[in-house]
Amino acid sequence: MEPELAERRTHREANRVVSAHARSWQLVSALRVEEFDAAQLGRTDQVILDMEDAIDDSLKQQARDNVLAWFEGGGRAWVRINDVTTRFWSDDLLALSDARGLHGVMLAKVESAEQVTVTYQRLGARHPVIPLVESALGIEEAVSIARATGGHRLxxxxxxxxxxxxxxxxxxxxxxxxxxxxxxxxxxGLTGPIDGPTVGTTHALLREQSQDAVTLGMTGKLCLDPEQPGVINEEFSPSPADVAWAVEFLEEFEAGGRVIRDGSDKPRLARAELITRRAAYFRVRPLHEEL
Known part of the structure:
Protein backbone atom coordinates (compact mmCIF):
# COMPACT_ATOMS: atom_id res chain seq x y z
CA MET A 1 0.00 0.00 0.00
CA GLU A 2 1.25 3.49 -0.85
CA PRO A 3 2.43 5.49 2.20
CA GLU A 4 0.20 8.43 1.22
CA LEU A 5 -2.89 6.21 1.10
CA ALA A 6 -2.02 4.65 4.45
CA GLU A 7 -1.63 8.10 6.00
CA ARG A 8 -4.95 9.28 4.60
CA ARG A 9 -6.70 6.16 5.91
CA THR A 10 -5.20 6.63 9.37
CA HIS A 11 -6.24 10.26 9.47
CA ARG A 12 -9.78 9.49 8.30
CA GLU A 13 -10.27 6.71 10.85
CA ALA A 14 -8.98 8.92 13.65
CA ASN A 15 -11.60 11.54 12.79
CA ARG A 16 -14.49 9.21 11.97
CA VAL A 17 -17.75 9.44 13.92
CA VAL A 18 -17.99 6.27 15.99
CA SER A 19 -20.58 3.71 14.96
CA ALA A 20 -22.72 4.20 18.08
CA HIS A 21 -23.54 7.72 16.88
CA ALA A 22 -22.87 7.50 13.12
CA ARG A 23 -25.36 9.31 10.90
CA SER A 24 -24.48 8.19 7.37
CA TRP A 25 -23.85 4.54 6.50
CA GLN A 26 -22.71 4.04 2.90
CA LEU A 27 -23.30 0.64 1.33
CA VAL A 28 -20.75 -0.36 -1.30
CA SER A 29 -21.07 -3.53 -3.36
CA ALA A 30 -18.34 -6.01 -2.46
CA LEU A 31 -17.80 -6.52 -6.21
CA ARG A 32 -16.85 -2.87 -6.79
CA VAL A 33 -13.33 -2.96 -5.40
CA GLU A 34 -12.44 0.31 -7.11
CA GLU A 35 -14.96 2.11 -4.84
CA PHE A 36 -13.72 0.78 -1.48
CA ASP A 37 -11.02 3.38 -0.82
CA ALA A 38 -13.14 6.27 -2.08
CA ALA A 39 -15.89 5.31 0.36
CA GLN A 40 -13.53 4.92 3.31
CA LEU A 41 -11.92 8.28 2.61
CA GLY A 42 -15.19 10.04 1.77
CA ARG A 43 -17.71 11.94 3.91
CA THR A 44 -19.72 8.98 5.20
CA ASP A 45 -19.51 8.31 8.92
CA GLN A 46 -19.31 4.53 8.38
CA VAL A 47 -18.76 2.24 5.37
CA ILE A 48 -20.56 -1.08 4.84
CA LEU A 49 -19.17 -3.46 2.24
CA ASP A 50 -22.18 -5.34 0.93
CA MET A 51 -21.84 -9.09 0.37
CA GLU A 52 -25.59 -9.71 0.39
CA ASP A 53 -27.91 -7.58 -1.72
CA ALA A 54 -27.59 -7.75 -5.50
CA ILE A 55 -24.64 -10.19 -5.33
CA ASP A 56 -25.42 -13.16 -7.53
CA ASP A 57 -25.05 -16.55 -5.85
CA SER A 58 -22.25 -17.46 -8.23
CA LEU A 59 -20.27 -14.38 -7.14
CA LYS A 60 -20.57 -14.69 -3.36
CA GLN A 61 -17.09 -16.16 -2.96
CA GLN A 62 -15.61 -13.45 -5.16
CA ALA A 63 -17.28 -10.85 -2.94
CA ARG A 64 -15.73 -12.43 0.18
CA ASP A 65 -12.30 -12.59 -1.45
CA ASN A 66 -12.50 -8.91 -2.42
CA VAL A 67 -13.40 -7.85 1.10
CA LEU A 68 -10.68 -9.94 2.75
CA ALA A 69 -8.02 -8.75 0.31
CA TRP A 70 -8.93 -5.13 1.00
CA PHE A 71 -8.81 -5.70 4.75
CA GLU A 72 -5.39 -7.28 4.38
CA GLY A 73 -4.27 -4.13 2.59
CA GLY A 74 -5.25 -1.95 5.53
CA GLY A 75 -8.91 -1.21 4.78
CA ARG A 76 -11.47 -0.96 7.58
CA ALA A 77 -15.26 -1.21 7.36
CA TRP A 78 -18.46 -2.94 8.36
CA VAL A 79 -19.73 -5.80 6.20
CA ARG A 80 -23.31 -6.73 5.36
CA ILE A 81 -23.56 -10.50 5.41
CA ASN A 82 -26.20 -12.90 4.14
CA ASP A 83 -29.10 -13.86 6.38
CA VAL A 84 -29.09 -16.94 8.57
CA THR A 85 -31.55 -18.88 6.42
CA THR A 86 -29.14 -19.00 3.47
CA ARG A 87 -26.26 -21.36 2.85
CA PHE A 88 -23.95 -18.34 2.54
CA TRP A 89 -24.29 -17.17 6.15
CA SER A 90 -21.88 -19.75 7.62
CA ASP A 91 -19.31 -19.14 4.89
CA ASP A 92 -19.50 -15.38 5.49
CA LEU A 93 -18.88 -15.83 9.21
CA LEU A 94 -16.03 -18.28 8.66
CA ALA A 95 -14.34 -15.85 6.30
CA LEU A 96 -14.76 -12.82 8.56
CA SER A 97 -14.19 -14.31 12.00
CA ASP A 98 -10.50 -13.35 12.08
CA ALA A 99 -10.52 -10.56 9.50
CA ARG A 100 -8.35 -7.59 10.32
CA GLY A 101 -10.12 -4.30 9.73
CA LEU A 102 -13.63 -5.60 10.39
CA HIS A 103 -15.62 -3.15 12.53
CA GLY A 104 -18.67 -5.40 12.74
CA VAL A 105 -21.39 -6.93 10.59
CA MET A 106 -24.82 -5.93 9.41
CA LEU A 107 -26.99 -9.03 9.40
CA ALA A 108 -29.63 -9.11 6.66
CA LYS A 109 -33.31 -9.99 7.12
CA VAL A 110 -33.31 -10.41 10.90
CA GLU A 111 -36.53 -11.77 12.37
CA SER A 112 -35.48 -12.98 15.82
CA ALA A 113 -33.10 -12.19 18.66
CA GLU A 114 -31.53 -15.64 18.33
CA GLN A 115 -30.31 -14.83 14.83
CA VAL A 116 -28.39 -11.85 16.19
CA THR A 117 -26.91 -13.67 19.16
CA VAL A 118 -25.76 -16.75 17.25
CA THR A 119 -24.11 -14.52 14.64
CA TYR A 120 -22.31 -12.58 17.36
CA GLN A 121 -21.13 -15.79 19.01
CA ARG A 122 -19.99 -17.33 15.73
CA LEU A 123 -17.80 -14.25 15.26
CA GLY A 124 -16.10 -15.00 18.55
CA ALA A 125 -18.19 -12.45 20.49
CA ARG A 126 -15.74 -9.79 19.29
CA HIS A 127 -17.65 -7.96 16.57
CA PRO A 128 -20.97 -6.11 17.07
CA VAL A 129 -23.99 -6.95 14.95
CA ILE A 130 -26.41 -4.48 13.37
CA PRO A 131 -29.71 -6.29 12.81
CA LEU A 132 -31.31 -5.18 9.53
CA VAL A 133 -35.06 -5.49 10.06
CA GLU A 134 -36.80 -5.94 6.71
CA SER A 135 -40.17 -7.65 7.24
CA ALA A 136 -43.44 -7.50 9.13
CA LEU A 137 -42.24 -10.29 11.43
CA GLY A 138 -38.99 -8.44 12.07
CA ILE A 139 -40.90 -5.30 13.06
CA GLU A 140 -43.14 -7.36 15.34
CA GLU A 141 -40.07 -8.88 17.04
CA ALA A 142 -38.13 -5.58 17.17
CA VAL A 143 -38.05 -5.29 20.96
CA SER A 144 -36.56 -8.75 21.49
CA ILE A 145 -34.13 -8.14 18.60
CA ALA A 146 -33.02 -4.87 20.23
CA ARG A 147 -32.31 -6.75 23.46
CA ALA A 148 -30.28 -9.50 21.79
CA THR A 149 -26.75 -10.15 23.00
CA GLY A 150 -24.27 -8.65 20.54
CA GLY A 151 -26.72 -6.20 18.98
CA HIS A 152 -25.35 -2.73 18.27
CA ARG A 153 -28.05 -0.65 16.56
CA LEU A 154 -31.20 -1.53 14.66
CA GLY A 189 -30.91 0.57 25.44
CA LEU A 190 -29.58 1.16 21.93
CA THR A 191 -28.85 4.36 20.03
CA GLY A 192 -31.73 5.41 17.77
CA PRO A 193 -32.12 3.24 14.66
CA ILE A 194 -30.69 3.66 11.18
CA ASP A 195 -33.24 4.47 8.47
CA GLY A 196 -33.36 2.76 5.09
CA PRO A 197 -31.83 4.34 1.99
CA THR A 198 -33.40 6.93 -0.26
CA VAL A 199 -33.32 5.69 -3.85
CA GLY A 200 -33.01 8.67 -6.18
CA THR A 201 -30.60 11.36 -7.17
CA THR A 202 -32.36 14.48 -5.90
CA HIS A 203 -31.14 15.99 -2.67
CA ALA A 204 -34.62 17.42 -2.08
CA LEU A 205 -36.10 13.92 -1.73
CA LEU A 206 -33.19 12.81 0.46
CA ARG A 207 -33.66 15.80 2.74
CA GLU A 208 -37.40 15.20 2.96
CA GLN A 209 -37.04 11.53 3.88
CA SER A 210 -34.20 12.29 6.30
CA GLN A 211 -36.30 14.92 8.06
CA ASP A 212 -39.18 12.45 8.35
CA ALA A 213 -36.84 9.94 9.98
CA VAL A 214 -35.33 12.50 12.37
CA THR A 215 -38.80 13.67 13.40
CA LEU A 216 -39.67 10.12 14.45
CA GLY A 217 -36.46 9.67 16.46
CA MET A 218 -34.14 7.85 14.05
CA THR A 219 -30.50 8.87 14.25
CA GLY A 220 -28.86 7.59 11.06
CA LYS A 221 -29.53 6.55 7.48
CA LEU A 222 -28.23 4.05 4.96
CA CYS A 223 -27.18 5.38 1.57
CA LEU A 224 -26.09 3.97 -1.77
CA ASP A 225 -24.62 7.08 -3.39
CA PRO A 226 -21.33 8.81 -2.39
CA GLU A 227 -23.05 12.16 -2.89
CA GLN A 228 -25.60 11.46 -0.14
CA PRO A 229 -23.55 11.30 3.11
CA GLY A 230 -23.02 15.07 3.23
CA VAL A 231 -26.75 15.73 3.13
CA ILE A 232 -27.50 12.97 5.64
CA ASN A 233 -24.85 14.22 8.06
CA GLU A 234 -26.35 17.69 7.94
CA GLU A 235 -29.94 16.55 8.43
CA PHE A 236 -29.15 14.15 11.27
CA SER A 237 -27.06 16.70 13.17
CA PRO A 238 -28.51 19.47 15.36
CA SER A 239 -28.39 22.84 13.65
CA PRO A 240 -26.20 25.63 15.07
CA ALA A 241 -29.39 27.46 16.02
CA ASP A 242 -30.65 24.41 17.93
CA VAL A 243 -27.32 24.13 19.72
CA ALA A 244 -27.39 27.82 20.67
CA TRP A 245 -30.87 27.38 22.18
CA ALA A 246 -29.83 24.25 24.07
CA VAL A 247 -26.69 25.85 25.50
CA GLU A 248 -28.59 28.94 26.63
CA PHE A 249 -31.38 26.84 28.13
CA LEU A 250 -28.96 24.70 30.13
CA GLU A 251 -26.92 27.69 31.25
CA GLU A 252 -30.06 29.24 32.73
CA PHE A 253 -30.75 26.10 34.73
CA GLU A 254 -27.16 25.80 35.94
CA ALA A 255 -27.17 29.47 36.98
CA GLY A 256 -30.41 29.01 38.87
CA GLY A 257 -32.34 31.27 36.53
CA ARG A 258 -34.91 28.56 35.85
CA VAL A 259 -36.56 26.13 38.22
CA ILE A 260 -38.52 23.03 37.28
CA ARG A 261 -41.82 23.67 39.04
CA ASP A 262 -43.78 20.90 37.33
CA GLY A 263 -43.37 18.46 34.45
CA SER A 264 -43.71 21.04 31.68
CA ASP A 265 -40.00 21.89 31.49
CA LYS A 266 -38.69 18.35 31.77
CA PRO A 267 -39.11 17.43 28.07
CA ARG A 268 -37.35 20.64 27.03
CA LEU A 269 -34.54 19.98 29.48
CA ALA A 270 -34.11 16.45 28.15
CA ARG A 271 -34.13 17.77 24.57
CA ALA A 272 -31.52 20.41 25.40
CA GLU A 273 -29.28 17.78 26.95
CA LEU A 274 -29.70 15.51 23.92
CA ILE A 275 -28.89 18.32 21.50
CA THR A 276 -25.70 19.26 23.35
CA ARG A 277 -24.56 15.63 23.44
CA ARG A 278 -25.13 15.21 19.72
CA ALA A 279 -23.48 18.55 19.02
CA ALA A 280 -20.37 17.27 20.80
CA TYR A 281 -20.38 14.03 18.75
CA PHE A 282 -20.55 15.94 15.47
CA ARG A 283 -18.60 19.09 16.45
CA VAL A 284 -21.50 21.44 15.81
CA ARG A 285 -21.01 24.85 17.40
CA PRO A 286 -23.74 27.24 18.55
CA LEU A 287 -24.96 29.75 15.97
CA HIS A 288 -23.27 32.74 17.62
CA GLU A 289 -19.93 30.94 17.42
CA GLU A 290 -20.48 30.25 13.71
CA LEU A 291 -20.79 33.96 12.92
Whole structure:
Protein backbone atom coordinates (compact mmCIF):
# COMPACT_ATOMS: atom_id res chain seq x y z
CA MET A 1 0.00 0.00 0.00
CA GLU A 2 1.25 3.49 -0.85
CA PRO A 3 2.43 5.49 2.20
CA GLU A 4 0.20 8.43 1.22
CA LEU A 5 -2.89 6.21 1.10
CA ALA A 6 -2.02 4.65 4.45
CA GLU A 7 -1.63 8.10 6.00
CA ARG A 8 -4.95 9.28 4.60
CA ARG A 9 -6.70 6.16 5.91
CA THR A 10 -5.20 6.63 9.37
CA HIS A 11 -6.24 10.26 9.47
CA ARG A 12 -9.78 9.49 8.30
CA GLU A 13 -10.27 6.71 10.85
CA ALA A 14 -8.98 8.92 13.65
CA ASN A 15 -11.60 11.54 12.79
CA ARG A 16 -14.49 9.21 11.97
CA VAL A 17 -17.75 9.44 13.92
CA VAL A 18 -17.99 6.27 15.99
CA SER A 19 -20.58 3.71 14.96
CA ALA A 20 -22.72 4.20 18.08
CA HIS A 21 -23.54 7.72 16.88
CA ALA A 22 -22.87 7.50 13.12
CA ARG A 23 -25.36 9.31 10.90
CA SER A 24 -24.48 8.19 7.37
CA TRP A 25 -23.85 4.54 6.50
CA GLN A 26 -22.71 4.04 2.90
CA LEU A 27 -23.30 0.64 1.33
CA VAL A 28 -20.75 -0.36 -1.30
CA SER A 29 -21.07 -3.53 -3.36
CA ALA A 30 -18.34 -6.01 -2.46
CA LEU A 31 -17.80 -6.52 -6.21
CA ARG A 32 -16.85 -2.87 -6.79
CA VAL A 33 -13.33 -2.96 -5.40
CA GLU A 34 -12.44 0.31 -7.11
CA GLU A 35 -14.96 2.11 -4.84
CA PHE A 36 -13.72 0.78 -1.48
CA ASP A 37 -11.02 3.38 -0.82
CA ALA A 38 -13.14 6.27 -2.08
CA ALA A 39 -15.89 5.31 0.36
CA GLN A 40 -13.53 4.92 3.31
CA LEU A 41 -11.92 8.28 2.61
CA GLY A 42 -15.19 10.04 1.77
CA ARG A 43 -17.71 11.94 3.91
CA THR A 44 -19.72 8.98 5.20
CA ASP A 45 -19.51 8.31 8.92
CA GLN A 46 -19.31 4.53 8.38
CA VAL A 47 -18.76 2.24 5.37
CA ILE A 48 -20.56 -1.08 4.84
CA LEU A 49 -19.17 -3.46 2.24
CA ASP A 50 -22.18 -5.34 0.93
CA MET A 51 -21.84 -9.09 0.37
CA GLU A 52 -25.59 -9.71 0.39
CA ASP A 53 -27.91 -7.58 -1.72
CA ALA A 54 -27.59 -7.75 -5.50
CA ILE A 55 -24.64 -10.19 -5.33
CA ASP A 56 -25.42 -13.16 -7.53
CA ASP A 57 -25.05 -16.55 -5.85
CA SER A 58 -22.25 -17.46 -8.23
CA LEU A 59 -20.27 -14.38 -7.14
CA LYS A 60 -20.57 -14.69 -3.36
CA GLN A 61 -17.09 -16.16 -2.96
CA GLN A 62 -15.61 -13.45 -5.16
CA ALA A 63 -17.28 -10.85 -2.94
CA ARG A 64 -15.73 -12.43 0.18
CA ASP A 65 -12.30 -12.59 -1.45
CA ASN A 66 -12.50 -8.91 -2.42
CA VAL A 67 -13.40 -7.85 1.10
CA LEU A 68 -10.68 -9.94 2.75
CA ALA A 69 -8.02 -8.75 0.31
CA TRP A 70 -8.93 -5.13 1.00
CA PHE A 71 -8.81 -5.70 4.75
CA GLU A 72 -5.39 -7.28 4.38
CA GLY A 73 -4.27 -4.13 2.59
CA GLY A 74 -5.25 -1.95 5.53
CA GLY A 75 -8.91 -1.21 4.78
CA ARG A 76 -11.47 -0.96 7.58
CA ALA A 77 -15.26 -1.21 7.36
CA TRP A 78 -18.46 -2.94 8.36
CA VAL A 79 -19.73 -5.80 6.20
CA ARG A 80 -23.31 -6.73 5.36
CA ILE A 81 -23.56 -10.50 5.41
CA ASN A 82 -26.20 -12.90 4.14
CA ASP A 83 -29.10 -13.86 6.38
CA VAL A 84 -29.09 -16.94 8.57
CA THR A 85 -31.55 -18.88 6.42
CA THR A 86 -29.14 -19.00 3.47
CA ARG A 87 -26.26 -21.36 2.85
CA PHE A 88 -23.95 -18.34 2.54
CA TRP A 89 -24.29 -17.17 6.15
CA SER A 90 -21.88 -19.75 7.62
CA ASP A 91 -19.31 -19.14 4.89
CA ASP A 92 -19.50 -15.38 5.49
CA LEU A 93 -18.88 -15.83 9.21
CA LEU A 94 -16.03 -18.28 8.66
CA ALA A 95 -14.34 -15.85 6.30
CA LEU A 96 -14.76 -12.82 8.56
CA SER A 97 -14.19 -14.31 12.00
CA ASP A 98 -10.50 -13.35 12.08
CA ALA A 99 -10.52 -10.56 9.50
CA ARG A 100 -8.35 -7.59 10.32
CA GLY A 101 -10.12 -4.30 9.73
CA LEU A 102 -13.63 -5.60 10.39
CA HIS A 103 -15.62 -3.15 12.53
CA GLY A 104 -18.67 -5.40 12.74
CA VAL A 105 -21.39 -6.93 10.59
CA MET A 106 -24.82 -5.93 9.41
CA LEU A 107 -26.99 -9.03 9.40
CA ALA A 108 -29.63 -9.11 6.66
CA LYS A 109 -33.31 -9.99 7.12
CA VAL A 110 -33.31 -10.41 10.90
CA GLU A 111 -36.53 -11.77 12.37
CA SER A 112 -35.48 -12.98 15.82
CA ALA A 113 -33.10 -12.19 18.66
CA GLU A 114 -31.53 -15.64 18.33
CA GLN A 115 -30.31 -14.83 14.83
CA VAL A 116 -28.39 -11.85 16.19
CA THR A 117 -26.91 -13.67 19.16
CA VAL A 118 -25.76 -16.75 17.25
CA THR A 119 -24.11 -14.52 14.64
CA TYR A 120 -22.31 -12.58 17.36
CA GLN A 121 -21.13 -15.79 19.01
CA ARG A 122 -19.99 -17.33 15.73
CA LEU A 123 -17.80 -14.25 15.26
CA GLY A 124 -16.10 -15.00 18.55
CA ALA A 125 -18.19 -12.45 20.49
CA ARG A 126 -15.74 -9.79 19.29
CA HIS A 127 -17.65 -7.96 16.57
CA PRO A 128 -20.97 -6.11 17.07
CA VAL A 129 -23.99 -6.95 14.95
CA ILE A 130 -26.41 -4.48 13.37
CA PRO A 131 -29.71 -6.29 12.81
CA LEU A 132 -31.31 -5.18 9.53
CA VAL A 133 -35.06 -5.49 10.06
CA GLU A 134 -36.80 -5.94 6.71
CA SER A 135 -40.17 -7.65 7.24
CA ALA A 136 -43.44 -7.50 9.13
CA LEU A 137 -42.24 -10.29 11.43
CA GLY A 138 -38.99 -8.44 12.07
CA ILE A 139 -40.90 -5.30 13.06
CA GLU A 140 -43.14 -7.36 15.34
CA GLU A 141 -40.07 -8.88 17.04
CA ALA A 142 -38.13 -5.58 17.17
CA VAL A 143 -38.05 -5.29 20.96
CA SER A 144 -36.56 -8.75 21.49
CA ILE A 145 -34.13 -8.14 18.60
CA ALA A 146 -33.02 -4.87 20.23
CA ARG A 147 -32.31 -6.75 23.46
CA ALA A 148 -30.28 -9.50 21.79
CA THR A 149 -26.75 -10.15 23.00
CA GLY A 150 -24.27 -8.65 20.54
CA GLY A 151 -26.72 -6.20 18.98
CA HIS A 152 -25.35 -2.73 18.27
CA ARG A 153 -28.05 -0.65 16.56
CA LEU A 154 -31.20 -1.53 14.66
CA UNK A 155 -31.46 -0.69 10.96
CA UNK A 156 -34.53 -0.52 8.74
CA UNK A 157 -34.57 -2.43 5.45
CA UNK A 158 -37.33 -0.23 4.08
CA UNK A 159 -37.32 -1.58 0.53
CA UNK A 160 -37.80 -5.20 1.51
CA UNK A 161 -40.31 -4.16 4.16
CA UNK A 162 -42.44 -2.52 1.48
CA UNK A 163 -42.07 -5.63 -0.67
CA UNK A 164 -43.16 -7.82 2.23
CA UNK A 165 -46.14 -5.72 3.30
CA UNK A 166 -47.23 -3.88 0.16
CA UNK A 167 -46.81 -0.54 1.94
CA UNK A 168 -46.24 2.57 -0.16
CA UNK A 169 -43.05 4.62 -0.01
CA UNK A 170 -44.86 7.47 1.72
CA UNK A 171 -44.28 9.07 5.15
CA UNK A 172 -47.62 7.93 6.52
CA UNK A 173 -46.93 4.31 5.53
CA UNK A 174 -43.38 4.34 6.89
CA UNK A 175 -44.23 6.05 10.18
CA UNK A 176 -45.39 2.88 11.93
CA UNK A 177 -42.34 0.63 11.27
CA UNK A 178 -39.94 3.49 11.88
CA UNK A 179 -41.61 4.29 15.20
CA UNK A 180 -41.61 0.64 16.22
CA UNK A 181 -37.84 0.53 15.66
CA UNK A 182 -37.34 3.77 17.59
CA UNK A 183 -39.32 2.44 20.54
CA UNK A 184 -37.57 -0.93 20.42
CA UNK A 185 -34.16 0.77 20.41
CA UNK A 186 -35.11 2.84 23.44
CA UNK A 187 -36.38 -0.23 25.31
CA UNK A 188 -33.27 -2.19 24.36
CA GLY A 189 -30.91 0.57 25.44
CA LEU A 190 -29.58 1.16 21.93
CA THR A 191 -28.85 4.36 20.03
CA GLY A 192 -31.73 5.41 17.77
CA PRO A 193 -32.12 3.24 14.66
CA ILE A 194 -30.69 3.66 11.18
CA ASP A 195 -33.24 4.47 8.47
CA GLY A 196 -33.36 2.76 5.09
CA PRO A 197 -31.83 4.34 1.99
CA THR A 198 -33.40 6.93 -0.26
CA VAL A 199 -33.32 5.69 -3.85
CA GLY A 200 -33.01 8.67 -6.18
CA THR A 201 -30.60 11.36 -7.17
CA THR A 202 -32.36 14.48 -5.90
CA HIS A 203 -31.14 15.99 -2.67
CA ALA A 204 -34.62 17.42 -2.08
CA LEU A 205 -36.10 13.92 -1.73
CA LEU A 206 -33.19 12.81 0.46
CA ARG A 207 -33.66 15.80 2.74
CA GLU A 208 -37.40 15.20 2.96
CA GLN A 209 -37.04 11.53 3.88
CA SER A 210 -34.20 12.29 6.30
CA GLN A 211 -36.30 14.92 8.06
CA ASP A 212 -39.18 12.45 8.35
CA ALA A 213 -36.84 9.94 9.98
CA VAL A 214 -35.33 12.50 12.37
CA THR A 215 -38.80 13.67 13.40
CA LEU A 216 -39.67 10.12 14.45
CA GLY A 217 -36.46 9.67 16.46
CA MET A 218 -34.14 7.85 14.05
CA THR A 219 -30.50 8.87 14.25
CA GLY A 220 -28.86 7.59 11.06
CA LYS A 221 -29.53 6.55 7.48
CA LEU A 222 -28.23 4.05 4.96
CA CYS A 223 -27.18 5.38 1.57
CA LEU A 224 -26.09 3.97 -1.77
CA ASP A 225 -24.62 7.08 -3.39
CA PRO A 226 -21.33 8.81 -2.39
CA GLU A 227 -23.05 12.16 -2.89
CA GLN A 228 -25.60 11.46 -0.14
CA PRO A 229 -23.55 11.30 3.11
CA GLY A 230 -23.02 15.07 3.23
CA VAL A 231 -26.75 15.73 3.13
CA ILE A 232 -27.50 12.97 5.64
CA ASN A 233 -24.85 14.22 8.06
CA GLU A 234 -26.35 17.69 7.94
CA GLU A 235 -29.94 16.55 8.43
CA PHE A 236 -29.15 14.15 11.27
CA SER A 237 -27.06 16.70 13.17
CA PRO A 238 -28.51 19.47 15.36
CA SER A 239 -28.39 22.84 13.65
CA PRO A 240 -26.20 25.63 15.07
CA ALA A 241 -29.39 27.46 16.02
CA ASP A 242 -30.65 24.41 17.93
CA VAL A 243 -27.32 24.13 19.72
CA ALA A 244 -27.39 27.82 20.67
CA TRP A 245 -30.87 27.38 22.18
CA ALA A 246 -29.83 24.25 24.07
CA VAL A 247 -26.69 25.85 25.50
CA GLU A 248 -28.59 28.94 26.63
CA PHE A 249 -31.38 26.84 28.13
CA LEU A 250 -28.96 24.70 30.13
CA GLU A 251 -26.92 27.69 31.25
CA GLU A 252 -30.06 29.24 32.73
CA PHE A 253 -30.75 26.10 34.73
CA GLU A 254 -27.16 25.80 35.94
CA ALA A 255 -27.17 29.47 36.98
CA GLY A 256 -30.41 29.01 38.87
CA GLY A 257 -32.34 31.27 36.53
CA ARG A 258 -34.91 28.56 35.85
CA VAL A 259 -36.56 26.13 38.22
CA ILE A 260 -38.52 23.03 37.28
CA ARG A 261 -41.82 23.67 39.04
CA ASP A 262 -43.78 20.90 37.33
CA GLY A 263 -43.37 18.46 34.45
CA SER A 264 -43.71 21.04 31.68
CA ASP A 265 -40.00 21.89 31.49
CA LYS A 266 -38.69 18.35 31.77
CA PRO A 267 -39.11 17.43 28.07
CA ARG A 268 -37.35 20.64 27.03
CA LEU A 269 -34.54 19.98 29.48
CA ALA A 270 -34.11 16.45 28.15
CA ARG A 271 -34.13 17.77 24.57
CA ALA A 272 -31.52 20.41 25.40
CA GLU A 273 -29.28 17.78 26.95
CA LEU A 274 -29.70 15.51 23.92
CA ILE A 275 -28.89 18.32 21.50
CA THR A 276 -25.70 19.26 23.35
CA ARG A 277 -24.56 15.63 23.44
CA ARG A 278 -25.13 15.21 19.72
CA ALA A 279 -23.48 18.55 19.02
CA ALA A 280 -20.37 17.27 20.80
CA TYR A 281 -20.38 14.03 18.75
CA PHE A 282 -20.55 15.94 15.47
CA ARG A 283 -18.60 19.09 16.45
CA VAL A 284 -21.50 21.44 15.81
CA ARG A 285 -21.01 24.85 17.40
CA PRO A 286 -23.74 27.24 18.55
CA LEU A 287 -24.96 29.75 15.97
CA HIS A 288 -23.27 32.74 17.62
CA GLU A 289 -19.93 30.94 17.42
CA GLU A 290 -20.48 30.25 13.71
CA LEU A 291 -20.79 33.96 12.92
Missing amino acids: AFGSGDYRKDTGAANEPVAMACPRTRLVLASRIG
